[in-house]
Amino acid sequence: MKKKANEQFTLFDRRKFIKFFGLSSAIFSSGVDLLSSAGLQAQERVADMVKNLSWKPVDLAIPMISDGLTPDQQIEFYSEHEVQDDLLLPEGFTYNVIAxxxxxxxxxxxxxxxxxxxxxxxxxxxxxxxxxxxxxxxxxxxxxxxxxxxxxxxxxxxx
Structure with missing residues (x-):
């Protein structure tokens, strides 16, 4: 019997599908942990880079990966912020208005x-x-x- 061109897309092996679905679920659920772990590693690398700068970054009103704070610490730290109506630069930096x-x-x-x-x-x-x-x-x-x-x-x- 001759197979139709689209038959390969309509027929599937139930066992292969269940294995595929199970494997996808396992990868996805472990991937969340992998992403969290990668995010923490990236945060640690950025925090280390910031420590090695010759200047201290300006404290901003938004969480930055360079602040080295956990999400809970960010909630506490950023719950209050004094707004300064000025151009904020790192210590030792200056600016001149040119226009x-x-x-x-x-x-x-x-x-x-x-x-x-x-x-x-x-x-x-x-x-x-x-x-x-x-x-x-x-x-x-x-x-x-x-x-x-x-x-x-x-x-x-x-x-």
Whole structure:
């Protein structure tokens, strides 16, 4: 008797299926432990790397693998956090503002509410700083309208 082309997909051996299902279940259930173990090992490696840094990372308001805390410790540690309205840098690091909203740039002004800043190295001691301003956050439109005259020195035309 001639077999149909799709017969191999419709017929199966019940015993092979049960073995497959049992083996899959065993692998999956042990895989959870393997993933947990791998996660802990990764956390330990990252914590060791952080200890070897020449600077201390900034404490953030979210759990990081580098904090070295267990989930229970994270719940306790992150249950309260003091928000600092500033650019937070590791101890010993500094920053300089190189452009503020309204600063002259060519025949225009540095924009408001940028949504991307990129640093592109072009050679030794040379790079481009790329700033993209395609985002207009309408939730902050009121702030934009209120602060525009202070930054630009003139009011927007009534529209």
């Amino acid at each position: 503020s909203w309204g600063d002259p740039v060519g025949d225009s002004r540095y924009g408001y509410n940028n949504d991307h800043v990129g640093f592109v190295e072009t050679g030794k001691d040379r790079a481009y700083l790329v700033v993209n301003h395609e985002n207009m956050d309408f939730d902050s439109l009121e702030t934009y309208l209120e602060t525009f005259p202070m930054v630009m020195g003139y009011s927007l035309p009534d529209g």
